[in-house]
Amino acid sequence: MLKLFYRRLALAICLVGVASALTFALIASAPGNAANFLAERAAGPKATHELVQKIEHDLGLNDPLYIRFFHWVGNVADGRLGESLRTGHPITEEFAQRLPTTIRLLLGGGVVACFMPLLIGVAGALSDGGVLDRSLRVLAIVGASAPNFFVGALLVLLFSVRLHWLPAFGTSGLLSWVMPWVTVGLFPTCVLSRVVRVTLQELMSRPFATTGFAKGYGRTGVLVYEALPNLAVPFLTTFGAQFALMIIGAIVVESVFAWQGIGAFFIDSIRFRDFPAMQAILMTFVVFFVFVNLLVDMVCMLIDPRIRRSQFESA
Amino acid sequence: MPATIEEPRSLPIYEVDRLTVDLYTDKRTIRAVDDCSFSLKPGETLAIVGESGSGKTVMTLGPLGLLPEGIAVHLRGKALTARGDLLAVSGRHRAAVRGNDFGVVFQDPLSALNPMRRIGPQLAEQARRFAGLSAVAAKTDAISNLRRVGIADPEDRYWRYPHEFSGGMRQRAMIALALASRPKILLADEPTTALDATVQAQILALLKQIQAEDGLAIVLITHDIGVVAGMADRVAVMYAGRIVEEGAVADVLKTPTHPYTQGLLSSIPDLDTPIGGRLTEIPGAPPDLSSLEAGCRFAPRCFAVTPPCALARPSLAPLSSVTSTTPTHKVACFVMQSNCQEPIR
Amino acid sequence: MINRLRERLGGISPYALIPVVLFVLVAVFAPVLAPYAPGMQVITDAMQGPSFAHWLGTDYLGRDLLSRLLLAARVSLAAMTIVLVSALAIGILIGSIAGYVGGKVDLVLISVIDIMLSLPSLIIALALIGIVGPGYWSMIAALTLAWWANYARMSRAVVASEVHQPHIEACRVIGASHWWVFTRHILPSVLGVVLVYASADAGALVLSIATLSFLGLGVTPPTPEWGQMLVDGMNYLEDSPSMVLLPGLALTLVVVSFNVLGEAIALQKLPRAIKGRVLLKRIRARADEEETVKRGVQ
Numbered sequence: 001m002l003k004l005f006y007r008r009l010a011l012a013i014c015l016v017g018v019a020s021a022l023t024f025a026l027i028a029s030a031p032g033n034a035a036n037f038l039a040e041r042a043a044g045p046k047a048t049h050e051l052v053q054k055i056e057h058d059l060g061l062n063d064p065l066y067i068r069f070f071h072w073v074g075n076v077a078d079g080r081l082g083e084s085l086r087t088g089h090p091i092t093e094e095f096a097q098r099l100p101t102t103i104r105l106l107l108g109g110g111v112v113a114c115f116m117p118l119l120i121g122v123a124g125a126l127s128d129g130g131v132l133d134r135s136l137r138v139l140a141i142v143g144a145s146a147p148n149f150f151v152g153a154l155l156v157l158l159f160s161v162r163l164h165w166l167p168a169f170g171t172s173g174l175l176s177w178v179m180p181w182v183t184v185g186l187f188p189t190c191v192l193s194r195v196v197r198v199t200l201q202e203l204m205s206r207p208f209a210t211t212g213f214a215k216g217y218g219r220t221g222v223l224v225y226e227a228l229p230n231l232a233v234p235f236l237t238t239f240g241a242q243f244a245l246m247i248i249g250a251i252v253v254e255s256v257f258a259w260q261g262i263g264a265f266f267i268d269s270i271r272f273r274d275f276p277a278m279q280a281i282l283m284t285f286v287v288f289f290v291f292v293n294l295l296v297d298m299v300c301m302l303i304d305p306r307i308r309r310s311q312f313e314s315a
Numbered sequence: 316m317p318a319t320i321e322e323p324r325s326l327p328i329y330e331v332d333r334l335t336v337d338l339y340t341d342k343r344t345i346r347a348v349d350d351c352s353f354s355l356k357p358g359e360t361l362a363i364v365g366e367s368g369s370g371k372t373v374m375t376l377g378p379l380g381l382l383p384e385g386i387a388v389h390l391r392g393k394a395l396t397a398r399g400d401l402l403a404v405s406g407r408h409r410a411a412v413r414g415n416d417f418g419v420v421f422q423d424p425l426s427a428l429n430p431m432r433r434i435g436p437q438l439a440e441q442a443r444r445f446a447g448l449s450a451v452a453a454k455t456d457a458i459s460n461l462r463r464v465g466i467a468d469p470e471d472r473y474w475r476y477p478h479e480f481s482g483g484m485r486q487r488a489m490i491a492l493a494l495a496s497r498p499k500i501l502l503a504d505e506p507t508t509a510l511d512a513t514v515q516a517q518i519l520a521l522l523k524q525i526q527a528e529d530g531l532a533i534v535l536i537t538h539d540i541g542v543v544a545g546m547a548d549r550v551a552v553m554y555a556g557r558i559v560e561e562g563a564v565a566d567v568l569k570t571p572t573h574p575y576t577q578g579l580l581s582s583i584p585d586l587d588t589p590i591g592g593r594l595t596e597i598p599g600a601p602p603d604l605s606s607l608e609a610g611c612r613f614a615p616r617c618f619a620v621t622p623p624c625a626l627a628r629p630s631l632a633p634l635s636s637v638t639s640t641t642p643t644h645k646v647a648c649f650v651m652q653s654n655c656q657e658p659i660r
Numbered sequence: 661m662i663n664r665l666r667e668r669l670g671g672i673s674p675y676a677l678i679p680v681v682l683f684v685l686v687a688v689f690a691p692v693l694a695p696y697a698p699g700m701q702v703i704t705d706a707m708q709g710p711s712f713a714h715w716l717g718t719d720y721l722g723r724d725l726l727s728r729l730l731l732a733a734r735v736s737l738a739a740m741t742i743v744l745v746s747a748l749a750i751g752i753l754i755g756s757i758a759g760y761v762g763g764k765v766d767l768v769l770i771s772v773i774d775i776m777l778s779l780p781s782l783i784i785a786l787a788l789i790g791i792v793g794p795g796y797w798s799m800i801a802a803l804t805l806a807w808w809a810n811y812a813r814m815s816r817a818v819v820a821s822e823v824h825q826p827h828i829e830a831c832r833v834i835g836a837s838h839w840w841v842f843t844r845h846i847l848p849s850v851l852g853v854v855l856v857y858a859s860a861d862a863g864a865l866v867l868s869i870a871t872l873s874f875l876g877l878g879v880t881p882p883t884p885e886w887g888q889m890l891v892d893g894m895n896y897l898e899d900s901p902s903m904v905l906l907p908g909l910a911l912t913l914v915v916v917s918f919n920v921l922g923e924a925i926a927l928q929k930l931p932r933a934i935k936g937r938v939l940l941k942r943i944r945a946r947a948d949e950e951e952t953v954k955r956g957v958q
Contacts, residue, residue: 015775015778018775019775019778019779022775023787026787026788026791027787027790027791141916141919141920141923142912142916144919145863145867145912145915145916145918145919146908146911146912146915147867147870147871147874147887147890147908147911147912147915148871149870149871149874149887149890149891150890150904150907150908150911150912153890153894153897153904153908154905154908156897157897157901157904157905161897161898161901244780245780247780247783248780248782248783248871251786251875252871252874252875255874255875256894266786267786267875267876267877269790270786270789270790270794270877271794271876271877273790273793278787278790282783282787285779285783286779289778289779289780290778293778
């Protein structure tokens, strides 16, 4: 199994490499010249053509694409992500300030999206076609359809503006995290609840479920002892996909609640055409996705006894 | 042997009375079992024979509530055990009876065993729940159970997953699982169909041995007459949801009376069949179980059919014939009963 | 009649199709249905609640909310259609080439497709918008490029499996050109699979358009779009929440319609167990049938 792990790791690294090369190429070939911009900022309207050319030369903007790429990779390896065109500060600094916020947001949302779907899905499966099952199904569909910015706005309207229970802005104190976590976690929760419910339904009609009944279990017993262990792998796979997608939710939530996280940084850099920042953030995203998927694959491989024990196949 | 000791043993341990099972899907309704009855005594093996779709599995597993989810089922009749009528009790009670008194062996052990659970703990769990053993005793019991069914190195195998066993081993493990709760009745649904011939013989021998040791009653579903001949005491032949012939194995196999049984047995090639000769077949095809019609269901394909056959359903009644030695040999056929005919062979 | 409709639609419930059709109709006929021009500002009427003149009230610039909502539907539908058609065209083209030609071409294309699929669509769209700058057409282009990969993967799978079918080889043997074989035999299957997926996927696309507009990177004022209306309304959440609630509800309803359609399509492939009253009815019907048979025999 270790061989499988190395293969996956190598694949992941390749993916990151290719994706970063692509994004670099795209952004570097974008219209709009960073040099012009920097010259203007340095010298105001008196920026001369020579100044622009000098900056271009200094920054190596005239070198062929692949050389620029390797320079950039080298810098990243050294921990230098460049300077933001918008603020002039090193991007690493911005990251250091903003990353904790976004990570906390994702983790909270992740916890919600991990446990709630299990509760909801199992409750629905126990009810099996009853009122609870059908209502949960409707709620899951609606929750997966509502835009997350609308959900956020609704929560703010209800709990901040009308009821004054929760603070709408600021990142201090646990209470100020509740609404953002719910907003970020709602969509994945609804999607995962449907997946859990449908998977449990399918698992209950498999032959080993019948064996479970033959053992003398009732429906609840079969659901818990026979079906649930088989839920782990499909659940984790979908959870991994949804967790990676949560970054988009984080971007929106940071906008709704006016938080300064990586998501907000990304949007600002897009609006401002701040290419070095966009480059660095996109790279971070790519690394994040690839490694979340890698982690999920690894865990699934560990959990599934058929893969884990393949070397013990005996007669 | 004195009659008083014989008597308790001749009382049936499981009795199905006038069972009718309808299956409802959103597309059609099927009568899988149509007014069937049978009984099972302790220590005896009843074989149920029939082609696919004849209702053997539904009749055997249906009363226990073991039909797959997703199909709406309506059962009528009675299924009597020492703990009550399975069709009349609550789901919970039925589950308790399933666990305590019945053990089930399914056809394909690879799909019937949970791929994410180890074998040993499942056996121990059954022993704990139904045989009243403590956790430690249950584990020991499970290991000896594995050893008993012929699995080598049971201490190691206890912690293994199903996919780590070979086909024959898996079926043995499933038998161990069925026996773990110390049942009185074993239901085996084509337990050897998925195995190759040598392993088949071993499994059947194992079942026979366990039956002799524990006094188990066994219901054996099969479509293989050879298995019937080798294992069973009595046999019931099913066609289109009805039992058409029933009796001691020796009687039914030597003197098959119902035209369907005769057709079944004569279609088996034996050493006397000339090479290159044609195999006898039963003409026609099995009927559509979703339509309810009067009359004998085998009539369209029967070589002995007469006009009354299509009007009323023949009921299972003993042969009043000098060639049949016991009144337990029953046939559901107007022609064969009334004529007391010698079966055509 | 409902059942005949059901059959025409391949087994899915016609009720699932109604909301989507309604949305399309409303969006197409919006200019006719809207009582006011969307840009018409009467500042003195700003932020009013529902009234006879303005059924859903007005926004902070005095514009009629109902008209804006209706026209925003049109904007969403138009944008969604353009993106879907383009993404489908590109995706089916690339996927079919990959599946039909096979070999090295396939290897290259499938790698590209996989890389595109390893990133969420919206991130790709955001990156592309970042490169070319925000605006309506850059949003369209960015979303198209973000969306085609999934359709390409599906088309490729269908084409790759169909290409090796005996009847295709037979056509080639009798001299049919590649183009003829593809369009007559393979393309219908591809379209069948991909269009079904796309119809359910449309909801996600509407959401993406709204999200981009919400972030200020898609449809920009004064063109009405639900996401964009919502972000404007955020400033007035306390005073006039309808500016936030109405577009949000509209969006939710439209996406629910598409998701319901998607579920209906997915469910029709599975056999359903019947329960409850329906089952009891069937049981009684069966018992009656039995009685008639028995009586007939006597």
